[in-house]
Amino acid sequence: MSTTILGGGLGGLSAAYYLLKKDPKSVITLVEASNRVGGWIKSNTQDDGVIFEQGPRTVRPKGPQGANTLALIEELDLSSHIKAIPTYHPAATKRMIYANSKLHLLPASFTSLFKKQTPFSKPLISLLFKDVITGKPAVAIKDESIYDFVTRRFGTEVGDYLISPMICGICGGDAKQISVKFLMEGLFEKEQKHGSITRGIIASWLNKEEKKNENKPRNDLYQRSINERWNVYTFDNGIESLPKRLEEVCRANGTRFEMDAKCTGLDFSAKITTELSNGRVLTSDKLISSISAENLSALLINKHPDLAKLLQRIKTVTLAVVNLQFNEKLPIEDGFGFLVCPKENRPILGVIYDSCCFSYTDKTVLTVMLGGHWFYDHFNDNTSEEEFLHVALTQVADILKIDQLPDNYKVNLLKNAIPQYTVGHKENLELIQRYIDAKRLKLHLCGSSYHGVGINDVIMSARNMADEI
Ligand SMILES: Cc1cc2nc3c(=O)[nH]c(=O)nc-3n(C[C@H](O)[C@H](O)[C@H](O)COP(=O)(O)OP(=O)(O)OC[C@H]3O[C@@H](n4cnc5c(N)ncnc54)[C@H](O)[C@@H]3O)c2cc1C
CATH class of the missing domain: 1.10.3110.10 (protoporphyrinogen ix oxidase, domain 3)
Known part of the structure; x- marks a missing residue:
């Protein structure tokens, strides 16, 4: 049985990993539109060792999903690279909000x-x-x-x-x-x-x-996370260590990677055909989609318009992420950072104090998140990097009283990055599955559009899907 996986983010990579774990003889081709795996996960290491996380930065160890990720990390031999923030660290105990013009x-x-x-x-x-x-x-x-x-x-x-x-x-x-x-x-x-x-x-x-009946998962790393009282964790080379290692293991076990190959067409006949932007056409027995529901919808609109409409209901929001580095310790209180109450009507969602979270002792490193649900109230599709930087610096100056220019920075626009599970999401998922079952499409869904938007959820959804196939 051959399988095509759409998307080389954490969802698609985890799907390939769990399918191979279940059946090492699985014939898998993973199709990725860009030239790298990891999707939104991108850890940018600067010359002086500071890591600018452009997407996710920490993972929670708790609960069955947290334990499942830790079991995967153990299997991938990444345990020794974990960098944990314990529950008594200021980054865990000091979380702030910005409301009524104050922190x-x-x-x-x-x-x-x-x-x-x-x-x-x-x-x-x-x-x-x-x-x-x-x-x-x-x-x-x-x-x-x-x-x-x-x-x-x-x-x-x-x-x-x-x-x-x-x-x-x-x-x-x-x-x-x-x-x-x-x-x-x-x-x-x-x-x-x-x-x-x-x-x-x-x-x-x-x-x-x-x-x-409580599901009490057990693995050594999970136990270690309890003994050492981890609140959240990352890796010493950033979160991207996880998708990179998954890619390595999947490649070593025979998964074929089609990079720079955007899926442009799908046909579910006796065999599934997947058309790629590089002109190639793949055939397979099964299709796993880990791309966003919005992107999958566009591929199904002609042949399965009803399914496409259900998928379209799962909208996403756009963010801009601005990483700022100041080569000195500035007088801001230790802590995880702050989130902004929407009532403040500001263009920022929050600021994360990376220098506290990741112990950069002689520097101040901040990540400013802009936009989200309110992106188009403050920005547009043509907003430039300079404008995002200017807004981030203005907000930091106003709220944290830091008015100097950063020694290093990075601006990233994350278009349609995070799915929104609006009221009725769960019922919509049932309708999607009912359509797939009724039409007997050999289509399986995983990734952040469906059963949780966090790293743990995405890995768990890939594992559940592989178990069910
Ligand atoms: C700014 C930000 C901060 C976050 N912070 C955290 C955090 O701290 N902790 C946490 O747990 N989670 C966090 N998350 C969520 C986490 O990043 C996601 O859950 C996870 O990365 C989603 O993985 P995915 O594989 O589902 O999707 P994606 O990462 O979107 O991967 C999908 C892949 O599919 C490819 N693709 C799309 N269309 C096609 C096509 N037609 N053909 C081929 N390939 C295609 C894309 O190029 C991409 O590589 C954050 C997310 C963002 C955006």
Whole structure:
């Protein structure tokens, strides 16, 4: 059985890896439009060793998805290259938001929940009472925005100051449009079942059966992450170490890589034919698509317009990422960085303090994220690198009071980079799968458009897909 994989980002590479793991004799061709693998993952090492991450920078070790990634890292022999940030490091304990024209430290410990901390008007613990006394909605809700959900249960301050900036940080999105099932499906179900999130959580604690069935993954690296109290981690040469190593292993095990080869046409007849921009035509028994739903939709619009329309519903947002390096230690507080509340109506989503996260002791390295859901309110398709840099520096000067020019910088436009799981996303996925099953298309989907936008989710979705095939 031969397989064509569309896309050489983390999704496509993980799919190739897991298919080979399942059947080492798999005949796989991976098709990638650009001249490199990794997709949005790009770690740019500067002459002095500073790494400018242009896309993702850290991975979470927790939960079944986190453990699965750690198992993969072990299998790839990358464990010794891990660089972890422990839970007691300032980059883990000091996360800030920018609201009401000021930076505020977010509560990071159990005791801090009992204190009143700006911009909140009450201690966060008191909001639990609101959840307990607010009844279940009169009519069962199938899905709603994550902002509406938390506001209904905990009040608008949690919606505005916690959830909205958090959604900006995770997917550059607007919490008022993103589905509650994107991040809080478990809490949403608890509310629907028990009438309150707090009551639902207490019920789960008491339910020994539920605890017994908890999926407790185990591997040595996962255990190490617990023993050493990792909060997040990267690799000593940056996150790109992961796709690079996956490529190496897949190539060594027989996967053929068609680089600089954009898929321009698909036909699902007895055999699947894949047309490439370099003029080649591939035939295979199965097709795995790890490219974005938007890109796949464009390939299906003529022959499968109904499926294409469902895929088109999964929109993406565009970001500009500006890495800034100052060759001196500037007076900014240690911490992970800050996220901006959308109410501030600024062109930035947030700023990450790389020098604190990755211990650049004699320098200040920052990453400024611009745009996301609000990209076209502030920029357009012709905005130049200089303009992005100017906006980033103006924001940094205004918020962090750093008004000098950087010694080094890099600007990157990430067009249509992050999929948005808006209200109804999960139901839309069911319709997509129903269409594929009904037409018996030998098409399998993975990548960040479907079952989670983070690195762990993408790897897990590739593994689940390989298991199901
Ligand atoms: C700025 C930013 C910051 C992020 N930060 C984090 C983070 O800190 N932690 C975290 O866990 N996650 C983070 N993420 C998410 C993470 O980067 C993604 O989940 C992951 O990289 C997506 O991988 P993918 O393979 O699904 O897609 P992609 O990386 O988009 O890969 C798809 C590949 O398909 C290729 N392609 C597209 N169309 C075609 C075609 N027609 N023919 C052939 N090839 C094609 C593309 O060139 C690309 O290489 C971040 C994302 C961004 C953009």
